[in-house]
Amino acid sequence: MHGDFIWYELMTPDANSARTFYSKVVGWTIGASGGEPGYAMIEGSEGMVGGMLTLSAEMLRHGARPAWLGYVAVDDVEQALTSIKQLGGKVWMPTTEIPQGRFAMVADPQGAVFYVMTPKPPPGQEDKESLAFSYERKRIGHCAWNELMTSDPAAALRFYSQNFGWVKDGEMEMGPLGKYEFLSHPSRRSAGTMGSGMIGAVMPMMPGAPGPTWLHYFRVADIDAAKAAIEAQGGRVLNGPNEIPGGDFSMNGVDPQGAVFALVGARKG
Structure with missing residues:
Protein backbone atom coordinates (compact mmCIF):
# COMPACT_ATOMS: atom_id res chain seq x y z
CA MET A 1 0.00 0.00 0.00
CA LYS A 120 6.42 -5.70 -8.50
CA PRO A 121 5.22 -8.81 -6.66
CA PRO A 122 6.00 -12.24 -8.14
CA PRO A 123 3.27 -13.80 -10.34
CA GLY A 124 0.52 -15.26 -8.19
CA GLN A 125 1.51 -13.15 -5.17
CA GLU A 126 0.05 -9.82 -6.22
CA ASP A 127 -1.89 -9.45 -2.94
CA LYS A 128 1.01 -10.47 -0.70
CA GLU A 129 2.12 -7.66 1.61
CA SER A 130 5.57 -6.94 2.96
CA LEU A 131 6.17 -7.89 6.59
CA ALA A 132 9.47 -5.98 6.77
CA PHE A 133 7.69 -3.48 9.02
CA SER A 134 5.28 -5.07 11.47
CA TYR A 135 2.27 -2.85 12.21
CA GLU A 136 0.61 -5.10 14.73
CA ARG A 137 2.48 -8.23 15.76
CA LYS A 138 5.74 -8.42 17.65
CA ARG A 139 7.69 -10.22 14.94
CA ILE A 140 11.27 -10.91 16.01
CA GLY A 141 13.80 -9.49 13.56
CA HIS A 142 11.25 -7.25 11.83
CA CYS A 143 11.10 -3.47 12.09
CA ALA A 144 8.83 -2.26 14.88
CA TRP A 145 9.29 1.53 14.74
CA ASN A 146 10.52 4.21 12.32
CA GLU A 147 11.86 7.40 13.91
CA LEU A 148 12.71 10.59 12.05
CA MET A 149 15.12 13.00 13.75
CA THR A 150 14.94 16.32 11.93
CA SER A 151 15.87 19.97 12.11
CA ASP A 152 12.28 21.06 11.39
CA PRO A 153 9.61 18.64 12.68
CA ALA A 154 6.65 20.75 11.54
CA ALA A 155 7.96 21.01 7.95
CA ALA A 156 8.82 17.30 7.92
CA LEU A 157 5.30 16.38 9.03
CA ARG A 158 3.83 18.44 6.17
CA PHE A 159 6.19 16.86 3.64
CA TYR A 160 5.46 13.26 4.60
CA SER A 161 1.74 13.90 4.99
CA GLN A 162 1.48 15.37 1.50
CA ASN A 163 3.57 12.63 -0.11
CA PHE A 164 2.45 9.51 1.77
CA GLY A 165 -0.69 10.43 3.66
CA TRP A 166 0.86 10.04 7.10
CA VAL A 167 -0.65 12.07 9.96
CA LYS A 168 0.34 13.17 13.43
CA ASP A 169 -1.30 10.87 15.97
CA GLY A 170 -0.49 12.27 19.40
CA GLU A 171 2.67 13.54 21.05
CA MET A 172 4.86 13.15 24.11
CA GLU A 173 6.75 15.97 25.80
CA MET A 174 10.52 15.49 26.19
CA GLY A 175 11.16 18.60 28.28
CA PRO A 176 13.86 20.88 26.84
CA LEU A 177 14.37 18.44 23.94
CA GLY A 178 10.92 19.27 22.53
CA LYS A 179 8.07 17.04 21.42
CA TYR A 180 8.06 13.44 20.29
CA GLU A 181 5.26 13.40 17.71
CA PHE A 182 3.71 10.09 16.69
CA LEU A 183 3.05 9.17 13.06
CA SER A 184 0.33 6.89 11.75
CA HIS A 185 -0.91 5.68 8.38
CA PRO A 186 -4.70 6.38 8.35
CA SER A 187 -5.33 4.04 5.41
CA ARG A 188 -3.94 1.15 7.45
CA ARG A 189 -5.90 2.15 10.53
CA SER A 190 -9.18 2.36 8.63
CA ALA A 191 -8.53 -0.96 6.89
CA GLY A 192 -8.42 -2.64 10.28
CA THR A 193 -5.91 -5.25 9.12
CA MET A 194 -2.76 -3.62 10.46
CA GLY A 195 -3.63 -2.61 14.02
CA SER A 196 -3.46 1.09 14.80
CA GLY A 197 -1.56 1.99 11.66
CA MET A 198 1.18 3.51 13.82
CA ILE A 199 4.42 3.96 11.85
CA GLY A 200 6.75 5.69 14.28
CA ALA A 201 7.52 9.25 15.29
CA VAL A 202 9.16 12.57 14.43
CA MET A 203 11.49 14.28 16.88
CA PRO A 204 13.81 17.33 16.94
CA MET A 205 17.54 17.01 16.36
CA MET A 206 19.43 15.89 19.43
CA PRO A 207 22.59 17.76 20.54
CA GLY A 208 25.60 16.45 18.65
CA ALA A 209 23.58 14.64 15.96
CA PRO A 210 25.30 14.83 12.55
CA GLY A 211 22.12 15.65 10.60
CA PRO A 212 18.50 14.71 9.91
CA THR A 213 18.06 10.96 9.56
CA TRP A 214 15.65 8.06 9.78
CA LEU A 215 16.35 5.47 12.48
CA HIS A 216 14.67 2.07 12.18
CA TYR A 217 14.11 -0.07 15.30
CA PHE A 218 14.33 -3.84 14.79
CA ARG A 219 12.75 -6.17 17.32
CA VAL A 220 14.89 -8.59 19.31
CA ALA A 221 13.76 -11.34 21.66
CA ASP A 222 15.91 -10.19 24.59
CA ILE A 223 17.22 -6.61 24.75
CA ASP A 224 19.93 -7.38 27.32
CA ALA A 225 21.23 -10.34 25.31
CA ALA A 226 21.32 -8.07 22.26
CA LYS A 227 23.33 -5.47 24.19
CA ALA A 228 25.83 -8.11 25.25
CA ALA A 229 26.11 -9.35 21.66
CA ILE A 230 26.74 -5.82 20.34
CA GLU A 231 29.65 -5.37 22.71
CA ALA A 232 31.02 -8.87 22.16
CA GLN A 233 30.93 -8.50 18.37
CA GLY A 234 32.78 -5.19 18.21
CA GLY A 235 29.84 -2.78 18.05
CA ARG A 236 29.10 0.08 20.40
CA VAL A 237 25.98 0.95 22.40
CA LEU A 238 25.16 4.66 22.06
CA ASN A 239 22.36 4.70 24.62
CA GLY A 240 20.02 2.34 26.43
CA PRO A 241 18.42 0.02 27.01
CA ASN A 242 15.72 2.50 28.07
CA GLU A 243 12.18 1.54 29.05
CA ILE A 244 9.53 2.89 26.69
CA PRO A 245 5.70 3.05 26.93
CA GLY A 246 4.25 -0.44 26.74
CA GLY A 247 6.99 -2.13 28.77
CA ASP A 248 9.56 -2.78 26.04
CA PHE A 249 13.10 -1.37 26.03
CA SER A 250 14.86 0.47 23.22
CA MET A 251 18.54 0.89 22.44
CA ASN A 252 20.68 2.66 19.85
CA GLY A 253 24.06 1.45 18.65
CA VAL A 254 26.64 1.54 15.91
CA ASP A 255 27.92 -1.58 14.15
CA PRO A 256 31.64 -2.30 13.61
CA GLN A 257 31.52 -0.74 10.12
CA GLY A 258 29.93 2.50 11.36
CA ALA A 259 26.24 2.10 10.53
CA VAL A 260 23.90 3.41 13.24
CA PHE A 261 20.99 1.11 14.11
CA ALA A 262 18.32 0.71 16.78
CA LEU A 263 16.68 -2.18 18.58
CA VAL A 264 13.56 -2.72 20.65
CA GLY A 265 12.60 -5.71 22.75
CA ALA A 266 11.59 -7.17 26.07
CA ARG A 267 13.78 -7.52 29.12
CA LYS A 268 13.86 -11.20 30.09
CA GLY A 269 15.80 -10.93 33.34
Whole structure:
Protein backbone atom coordinates (compact mmCIF):
# COMPACT_ATOMS: atom_id res chain seq x y z
CA MET A 1 0.00 0.00 0.00
CA HIS A 2 1.16 3.53 -0.80
CA GLY A 3 2.97 4.92 2.25
CA ASP A 4 4.03 1.61 3.81
CA PHE A 5 7.62 0.90 4.81
CA ILE A 6 8.29 -2.27 2.79
CA TRP A 7 12.07 -2.92 2.92
CA TYR A 8 15.20 -1.98 4.85
CA GLU A 9 18.71 -1.89 3.45
CA LEU A 10 22.08 -1.98 5.14
CA MET A 11 24.90 -0.42 3.14
CA THR A 12 28.23 -1.75 4.39
CA PRO A 13 31.82 -2.08 3.14
CA ASP A 14 32.31 -5.47 4.83
CA ALA A 15 29.48 -7.92 4.17
CA ASN A 16 31.07 -10.85 5.99
CA SER A 17 31.64 -8.92 9.21
CA ALA A 18 28.19 -7.33 9.05
CA ARG A 19 26.59 -10.74 8.46
CA THR A 20 28.24 -12.15 11.57
CA PHE A 21 27.41 -9.09 13.68
CA TYR A 22 23.70 -8.86 12.89
CA SER A 23 23.17 -12.61 12.97
CA LYS A 24 24.44 -12.59 16.55
CA VAL A 25 22.74 -9.35 17.64
CA VAL A 26 19.32 -9.59 15.96
CA GLY A 27 19.16 -13.28 15.05
CA TRP A 28 18.72 -12.69 11.33
CA THR A 29 19.45 -15.25 8.65
CA ILE A 30 21.51 -13.39 6.04
CA GLY A 31 22.24 -15.05 2.71
CA ALA A 32 25.40 -14.95 0.65
CA SER A 33 26.07 -11.76 -1.31
CA GLY A 34 25.43 -12.21 -5.00
CA GLY A 35 25.64 -10.00 -8.08
CA GLU A 36 27.67 -6.86 -8.59
CA PRO A 37 27.57 -4.94 -6.35
CA GLY A 38 27.03 -7.71 -3.82
CA TYR A 39 23.54 -7.97 -2.36
CA ALA A 40 22.33 -10.38 0.33
CA MET A 41 18.81 -10.97 1.66
CA ILE A 42 17.98 -10.52 5.34
CA GLU A 43 15.31 -12.78 6.83
CA GLY A 44 13.45 -12.30 10.10
CA SER A 45 11.26 -14.73 12.00
CA GLU A 46 8.34 -14.47 9.56
CA GLY A 47 9.85 -13.54 6.21
CA MET A 48 12.12 -11.11 4.44
CA VAL A 49 13.04 -7.86 6.17
CA GLY A 50 15.53 -6.31 3.78
CA GLY A 51 18.87 -6.59 2.08
CA MET A 52 22.56 -5.93 2.60
CA LEU A 53 24.37 -3.96 -0.09
CA THR A 54 28.16 -4.24 -0.20
CA LEU A 55 29.70 -0.82 -0.77
CA SER A 56 32.41 -0.99 -3.40
CA ALA A 57 35.57 1.13 -3.37
CA GLU A 58 34.03 3.28 -6.10
CA MET A 59 30.86 3.86 -4.08
CA LEU A 60 32.95 4.88 -1.10
CA ARG A 61 34.97 7.29 -3.26
CA HIS A 62 31.72 8.92 -4.37
CA GLY A 63 30.61 9.51 -0.79
CA ALA A 64 28.59 6.42 0.14
CA ARG A 65 28.87 5.53 3.81
CA PRO A 66 27.66 2.66 6.04
CA ALA A 67 24.01 3.27 6.87
CA TRP A 68 20.53 1.81 7.18
CA LEU A 69 17.89 3.13 4.77
CA GLY A 70 14.17 2.42 4.54
CA TYR A 71 12.02 1.92 1.44
CA VAL A 72 8.55 3.50 1.28
CA ALA A 73 6.01 2.07 -1.16
CA VAL A 74 4.49 4.44 -3.70
CA ASP A 75 1.90 3.82 -6.40
CA ASP A 76 4.09 5.40 -9.08
CA VAL A 77 7.78 6.24 -8.60
CA GLU A 78 7.91 9.00 -11.23
CA GLN A 79 4.87 10.75 -9.79
CA ALA A 80 6.39 10.44 -6.32
CA LEU A 81 9.66 12.01 -7.48
CA THR A 82 7.79 14.91 -9.05
CA SER A 83 5.90 15.53 -5.81
CA ILE A 84 9.01 15.15 -3.64
CA LYS A 85 10.90 17.74 -5.71
CA GLN A 86 7.95 20.14 -5.78
CA LEU A 87 7.77 19.98 -1.99
CA GLY A 88 11.47 20.74 -1.51
CA GLY A 89 12.98 17.25 -1.45
CA LYS A 90 15.85 16.01 -3.62
CA VAL A 91 16.49 13.00 -5.82
CA TRP A 92 19.87 11.43 -5.02
CA MET A 93 19.57 8.43 -7.31
CA PRO A 94 17.22 8.36 -10.31
CA THR A 95 14.71 5.62 -10.95
CA THR A 96 16.23 2.18 -11.28
CA GLU A 97 14.31 -0.85 -12.52
CA ILE A 98 14.92 -4.36 -11.21
CA PRO A 99 12.76 -7.50 -11.43
CA GLN A 100 11.23 -6.64 -8.05
CA GLY A 101 10.08 -3.16 -9.12
CA ARG A 102 11.20 0.43 -9.65
CA PHE A 103 12.91 2.53 -6.98
CA ALA A 104 14.82 5.76 -6.41
CA MET A 105 16.84 7.28 -3.57
CA VAL A 106 15.56 10.63 -2.29
CA ALA A 107 15.92 13.05 0.60
CA ASP A 108 13.31 15.13 2.37
CA PRO A 109 13.72 18.94 2.51
CA GLN A 110 15.75 18.71 5.72
CA GLY A 111 18.12 16.09 4.27
CA ALA A 112 16.94 12.73 5.69
CA VAL A 113 17.56 10.06 3.04
CA PHE A 114 15.26 7.16 2.12
CA TYR A 115 14.04 5.22 -0.91
CA VAL A 116 10.69 5.23 -2.68
CA MET A 117 9.66 2.08 -4.54
CA THR A 118 6.84 0.75 -6.66
CA PRO A 119 7.18 -2.99 -5.97
CA LYS A 120 6.42 -5.70 -8.50
CA PRO A 121 5.22 -8.81 -6.66
CA PRO A 122 6.00 -12.24 -8.14
CA PRO A 123 3.27 -13.80 -10.34
CA GLY A 124 0.52 -15.26 -8.19
CA GLN A 125 1.51 -13.15 -5.17
CA GLU A 126 0.05 -9.82 -6.22
CA ASP A 127 -1.89 -9.45 -2.94
CA LYS A 128 1.01 -10.47 -0.70
CA GLU A 129 2.12 -7.66 1.61
CA SER A 130 5.57 -6.94 2.96
CA LEU A 131 6.17 -7.89 6.59
CA ALA A 132 9.47 -5.98 6.77
CA PHE A 133 7.69 -3.48 9.02
CA SER A 134 5.28 -5.07 11.47
CA TYR A 135 2.27 -2.85 12.21
CA GLU A 136 0.61 -5.10 14.73
CA ARG A 137 2.48 -8.23 15.76
CA LYS A 138 5.74 -8.42 17.65
CA ARG A 139 7.69 -10.22 14.94
CA ILE A 140 11.27 -10.91 16.01
CA GLY A 141 13.80 -9.49 13.56
CA HIS A 142 11.25 -7.25 11.83
CA CYS A 143 11.10 -3.47 12.09
CA ALA A 144 8.83 -2.26 14.88
CA TRP A 145 9.29 1.53 14.74
CA ASN A 146 10.52 4.21 12.32
CA GLU A 147 11.86 7.40 13.91
CA LEU A 148 12.71 10.59 12.05
CA MET A 149 15.12 13.00 13.75
CA THR A 150 14.94 16.32 11.93
CA SER A 151 15.87 19.97 12.11
CA ASP A 152 12.28 21.06 11.39
CA PRO A 153 9.61 18.64 12.68
CA ALA A 154 6.65 20.75 11.54
CA ALA A 155 7.96 21.01 7.95
CA ALA A 156 8.82 17.30 7.92
CA LEU A 157 5.30 16.38 9.03
CA ARG A 158 3.83 18.44 6.17
CA PHE A 159 6.19 16.86 3.64
CA TYR A 160 5.46 13.26 4.60
CA SER A 161 1.74 13.90 4.99
CA GLN A 162 1.48 15.37 1.50
CA ASN A 163 3.57 12.63 -0.11
CA PHE A 164 2.45 9.51 1.77
CA GLY A 165 -0.69 10.43 3.66
CA TRP A 166 0.86 10.04 7.10
CA VAL A 167 -0.65 12.07 9.96
CA LYS A 168 0.34 13.17 13.43
CA ASP A 169 -1.30 10.87 15.97
CA GLY A 170 -0.49 12.27 19.40
CA GLU A 171 2.67 13.54 21.05
CA MET A 172 4.86 13.15 24.11
CA GLU A 173 6.75 15.97 25.80
CA MET A 174 10.52 15.49 26.19
CA GLY A 175 11.16 18.60 28.28
CA PRO A 176 13.86 20.88 26.84
CA LEU A 177 14.37 18.44 23.94
CA GLY A 178 10.92 19.27 22.53
CA LYS A 179 8.07 17.04 21.42
CA TYR A 180 8.06 13.44 20.29
CA GLU A 181 5.26 13.40 17.71
CA PHE A 182 3.71 10.09 16.69
CA LEU A 183 3.05 9.17 13.06
CA SER A 184 0.33 6.89 11.75
CA HIS A 185 -0.91 5.68 8.38
CA PRO A 186 -4.70 6.38 8.35
CA SER A 187 -5.33 4.04 5.41
CA ARG A 188 -3.94 1.15 7.45
CA ARG A 189 -5.90 2.15 10.53
CA SER A 190 -9.18 2.36 8.63
CA ALA A 191 -8.53 -0.96 6.89
CA GLY A 192 -8.42 -2.64 10.28
CA THR A 193 -5.91 -5.25 9.12
CA MET A 194 -2.76 -3.62 10.46
CA GLY A 195 -3.63 -2.61 14.02
CA SER A 196 -3.46 1.09 14.80
CA GLY A 197 -1.56 1.99 11.66
CA MET A 198 1.18 3.51 13.82
CA ILE A 199 4.42 3.96 11.85
CA GLY A 200 6.75 5.69 14.28
CA ALA A 201 7.52 9.25 15.29
CA VAL A 202 9.16 12.57 14.43
CA MET A 203 11.49 14.28 16.88
CA PRO A 204 13.81 17.33 16.94
CA MET A 205 17.54 17.01 16.36
CA MET A 206 19.43 15.89 19.43
CA PRO A 207 22.59 17.76 20.54
CA GLY A 208 25.60 16.45 18.65
CA ALA A 209 23.58 14.64 15.96
CA PRO A 210 25.30 14.83 12.55
CA GLY A 211 22.12 15.65 10.60
CA PRO A 212 18.50 14.71 9.91
CA THR A 213 18.06 10.96 9.56
CA TRP A 214 15.65 8.06 9.78
CA LEU A 215 16.35 5.47 12.48
CA HIS A 216 14.67 2.07 12.18
CA TYR A 217 14.11 -0.07 15.30
CA PHE A 218 14.33 -3.84 14.79
CA ARG A 219 12.75 -6.17 17.32
CA VAL A 220 14.89 -8.59 19.31
CA ALA A 221 13.76 -11.34 21.66
CA ASP A 222 15.91 -10.19 24.59
CA ILE A 223 17.22 -6.61 24.75
CA ASP A 224 19.93 -7.38 27.32
CA ALA A 225 21.23 -10.34 25.31
CA ALA A 226 21.32 -8.07 22.26
CA LYS A 227 23.33 -5.47 24.19
CA ALA A 228 25.83 -8.11 25.25
CA ALA A 229 26.11 -9.35 21.66
CA ILE A 230 26.74 -5.82 20.34
CA GLU A 231 29.65 -5.37 22.71
CA ALA A 232 31.02 -8.87 22.16
CA GLN A 233 30.93 -8.50 18.37
CA GLY A 234 32.78 -5.19 18.21
CA GLY A 235 29.84 -2.78 18.05
CA ARG A 236 29.10 0.08 20.40
CA VAL A 237 25.98 0.95 22.40
CA LEU A 238 25.16 4.66 22.06
CA ASN A 239 22.36 4.70 24.62
CA GLY A 240 20.02 2.34 26.43
CA PRO A 241 18.42 0.02 27.01
CA ASN A 242 15.72 2.50 28.07
CA GLU A 243 12.18 1.54 29.05
CA ILE A 244 9.53 2.89 26.69
CA PRO A 245 5.70 3.05 26.93
CA GLY A 246 4.25 -0.44 26.74
CA GLY A 247 6.99 -2.13 28.77
CA ASP A 248 9.56 -2.78 26.04
CA PHE A 249 13.10 -1.37 26.03
CA SER A 250 14.86 0.47 23.22
CA MET A 251 18.54 0.89 22.44
CA ASN A 252 20.68 2.66 19.85
CA GLY A 253 24.06 1.45 18.65
CA VAL A 254 26.64 1.54 15.91
CA ASP A 255 27.92 -1.58 14.15
CA PRO A 256 31.64 -2.30 13.61
CA GLN A 257 31.52 -0.74 10.12
CA GLY A 258 29.93 2.50 11.36
CA ALA A 259 26.24 2.10 10.53
CA VAL A 260 23.90 3.41 13.24
CA PHE A 261 20.99 1.11 14.11
CA ALA A 262 18.32 0.71 16.78
CA LEU A 263 16.68 -2.18 18.58
CA VAL A 264 13.56 -2.72 20.65
CA GLY A 265 12.60 -5.71 22.75
CA ALA A 266 11.59 -7.17 26.07
CA ARG A 267 13.78 -7.52 29.12
CA LYS A 268 13.86 -11.20 30.09
CA GLY A 269 15.80 -10.93 33.34
